Amino acid sequence: MKDQLIIFDTTLRDGEQSPGAAMTLDEKVRIALALQKLKVDVIEAGFAIASPGDFASVQAVARAVKESVVCSLARANAADIARAGEALQPAVRKRIHTFIATSAIHMEKKLRLTPDQVVDNAVGAVKLARTFTDDVEFSAEDAGRSDIDFLVRIFDAVIKAGATTLNVPDTVGYMIPSLWGERFKTLIERVPNADKVIWSTHCHNDLGMAVANSLAAVMNGARQVECTINGLGERAGNAAVEEIVMAIRTRHDIFPVTTRVDATQIVPCSRLVSNITGYPVQPNKAVVGANAFAHESGIHQDGVLKHRETYEIMRAEDVGWSSNKLTLGKLSGRSAFRARLDELGYQFKSDAELAEAFARFKDLADKKQEIFDEDLQALVTQTEQARAEERVTLQWLEVTSKTGTKPLAKVALAVDGEIREVQALGDGPVDAVFAAIEQRVGTGAKLLLYSVNAITTGTDAQGEVTVRLSKDGRVVNGLGADTDIVIASAKAYLNAVNRLEIPTSRAHPQHAEFAAMP
Known part of the structure; x- marks a missing residue:
């Protein structure tokens, strides 16, 4: 009998920390229900104390999800844990996930606490969390750069305090598979009562090894992997759910675990997350990329036609491509x-x-x-x-583009109901449209990203445009789709402009000023 590997999805929490990937409450619930359909074991719904919006989102997911465990992140202090417990109250199955940094650099420079104080805070947090739920996870932030003896000490203490899952995160994506696997092996051997808890791994992808590191941890005793759909996450992202699940399923001869994930829901879930966050999936992305099962080489095509398994180790239908x-x-x-x-x-x-x-x-x-x-x-x-963000709306646009002349865009926009026509020249049709919009709304935002993807195949396919804007430290994504790519671009830019108008109080849990709050 193989062990069950717990799939802990943190798309709604860690994934949302990607620049511009903030989701509305309704969007979070839609993704949570898709994750439940995917049959992930744990859904980390958010960071309840970060803002009223985060609290409401965690609470809404807790109400909507009936099968998966719903989890909220909390720093190792009483206020965070109480807020998480309150938000999770409607959940059928709930977990509080509390964390504190354990590396020397984090304890000294960020927390400004002694190791003894860090252990005391961790123990107190776990004990308090147990008053809200029996399912308590403790994370040692930056465990990849933490002293192994200190990790043994703090993990021993939180097990005694009642933690049921111990998470060992490579917060900054610093580790490599051989060292990460060895770290798990050593911790499980040295921590008293290590067999009484579930060991978890949470890896970031800064060096492109998040999935490899996660799988190395599994081979050395980890029985929970924390990951996100499409590998979404801050900086270079997290380990990708789809890659973890399909690696284990495809190499069942190697891995001593199995998952309860319904793999046929992988592609639909991937598309939903991409569509909502505005983060397109690269064509050559493993499992869910448009080219994941495409064969260009004549030799490969011939082999696949004769016998699929000559060049395909997975079936496209198994991950949802056929439906x-x-x-x-x-x-x-x-x-x-x-x-x-x-x-x-x-x-x-x-x-x-x-x-x-x-x-x-x-x-x-x-x-x-x-x-x-x-x-x-x-x-x-x-x-x-x-429906939610229509302060500025597109009424119509007209673009004239001719060889040897600069394109001219004429745009009619309604701002708070007042319609006005503007026009501008640009280096191309899209640039002209953006210039015309800016002439009307005057955000002064900086364009960080312009990306075009075909939603489906065919010459009549909708083009999906992602626009990323930055202003006064805020980064937002805008998404637009249309069979006319210029109109899709205008929709995307306006979507981003409208998002800039929405105030946000969401705080980042790893920002120094936020982490240091009592």
Whole structure:
């Protein structure tokens, strides 16, 4: 019998720390329900004390999710833990995940605490968390650079205090597989009562080894992996759920574990997260990239045609690639539209929401012969964004582009209901549109990223545009989709502009001033 590997998904918490990847409450619930359908074991819903919005999101996920464990992050102090416990109250199964830094550099420079004080705080936090739930996880932040003897000491102490899961995070992505595996082996051998807890690994991808490090930990006793959909996360990201799950499934001859994940939900979940966060999946991304099962070489094509396993170690159908097509068109009715979105994990709150989304669907069906699930997901996301963030809206645009002359964009925008037409020249059609929009709204924001991806295949495919803007230290993503790439670009830019208008009080748990709060 193989051990079960617990898949701890932190897309909603650590993944949201990616620049501009902030999600609305409704979007978090949609992703949480998709993760439940994927059958991940634990969903880390957020950091309850970080802001009222984070608290509400954790609480909403706790209400919506019935099968997976719902978890909230908390620093090792009473206020954080009480807030997490309150947010998690509606959950059927709940976990408090408390952490404190254990490396010398973090204790001295960030926390400004002695090792004894760090141990005392950790023990007190675990004991308090146990008053809210029996499921308590403790993390030693920056464990990759922590002294091994100190880790043994603090892990021993928190086990005695009641921790049920011990997380060993490579917070800064510093480790390599051989050293990370050895660290787990040593800790499990040296920590008293190590067999009474679940050992967990949480790896960042700064050196491109998050998945490899996580799997090395599994080979040396870890029975929980903390990861995110598409490897989303701050800096270079986290270990990717899809890569962890499929590595274990594909190399079942090597790994002494199995997971309960429904792999057929991997691609739909990946697409949903990408669509909501505005972080596109690179074509050559393992498992979920558009080229993951594509064969260009004639030798490879010949081999696959003769026998699939000559060049494919996984089946595309096993991770959800076969179920992405939907036979809906402009003659399809509202009931069929609603039923398919129900299957995709989206439920409308009112008839008005359904009517608005259905109207957008009809408009799209007039432009496309076939509608795909990815089209529907983009459509729903656009409907939500338009409903929630429409201070500035696009009325119409016209672009004139001719060889040898600069393109001219004429744009009509409504700002708080007041419609005004503006025009601007640019180095290209999209640049001209952006210049015209800026002339009207005057954000002064810096364009950090402009990315175009085809949502589906075919010449009538929708183009999905991601725009990332920066202003006064804030970074936001904007997303737009249309069969006309220039219109999609305008939608994306305006979506980002509207997001800049929304105030945020969300704090980053690793910012020094936040981590030092009592």
